[in-house]
Amino acid sequence: MLTDKKAVTMSHTPAPQIPIRLLGGIDAGGTTFKCALADATGHILETRRIPVTTPEETIGACLGFFREMLTARGAKLACLGIASFGPVDVDPASPDYGTLLSTPKPGWSRTRLTQRFFAGLGAPVVLDTDVNGALAAERELGAAKGMRSAAYVTIGTGIGAGLFGPGGFLSKPAHPEFGHIRVERHPDDHAFEGVCPFHGACLEGLASATALTRRYGDPTLLPRNHPAWDIEAFYLAQACLALTLTARPERILLGGGVMLAEGLMPKIRAAFAILLNGYLELSDADIETLIQRPALGDDAGMIGAVTLARQAVAAGNWSA
Secondary structure (H helix, E strand, O other): OOHHHHHHHHOOOOOOOOOOOEEEEEEEOOOOEEEEEEOOOOOOOEEEEEOOOHHHHHHHHHHHHHHHHHHHHHHHEEEEEEEOOOEOOOOOOOOOOEEEEOOOOOOOOOOEEHHHHHHHHHOOEEEEEHHHHHHHHHHHHHHOOOOOOOOEEOOOOEEEEEEEOOOOOOOOOOOOOOOHHOOOOOOOOOOOOEEEEOEEEEEHHHOOEEEEHHHOOOHHHOOOEEEEEEHHHHHHHHHHHHHHHOOOOOEEEEEHHHHOOOOOOHHHHHHHHHHOOOHOOOHHHHHHHHHEEEOOOHHHHHHHHHHHHHHHHHHHHOOO
16 A cells, blocks of 8 residues: 555656746847847747947846846746857857957957857857848848848948858858948048048948947938938948949848938939949839848847847757
8 A cells, every 4th residue: 555655646746847948139239239038939029128338237238138037937048149240250160259359349359249148148159240140030031031142231330241142141151341341432521531440431430320420410310301311322322332243132131220211211222323324224123122121120130149049949050
């Protein structure tokens, strides 16, 4: 009888609870880190925006978000994806993988993003550029879905571009530094020296949100007919022209905070047509199809970061 009672008691021992495995994503921008917690399919459950200050404060706040959300759900992190501003080492085989290089962002050069988040969360970390992450999301869910080749340009605190073609993302295991190409000066913009600490009047130095703010103050307060937008469109049209004549993408997506300006996109397309001057025989409709806003809007980078994590889990790639 004692043996029977023991057997009954053991049969009612509750099975150990297996924590839910969730995905994390961070769109690490120059002004804001956008954090997301998602389920295994990539569906986003929670988000939080963290203002960028020092690496210690910003990364600490991001870690706090994930720990808080995971604890509340009784979950563990399967993988964290980071879509980061650059320049950053994106080579998984490099000992400096996930380390920011000589960035204009004060205090952030040599910050080891993957190492710090792995140490803080104990989960695998995968990293790519913010533009590659955004383009990965747009290719799966957005305005570049079904495209064999596409480019994503973000125009915010800085300027960067990601390019995808039949062989994958361009420049792997490094990444393009498209924001630092030289551009022709607008006739009404010769006095401005540019804000890039390395090149002065490169694309980023003349057309980033930082450059707009240095010239005119808060660009969100500029009226639609302000001459600043014609100057901005001229520079961004040159960027689109360079991409079109070199990579020939089927779609160019222009994202980032600057592109929220009302009326800027038509000005860019019009300036692009003038610069192209009939070459390639692209009609206005063709140009409108070629140059577009991201379908995922301001969340493209954050969704892209989660996409990086989900793809890494599916492929069994673990990097920290």
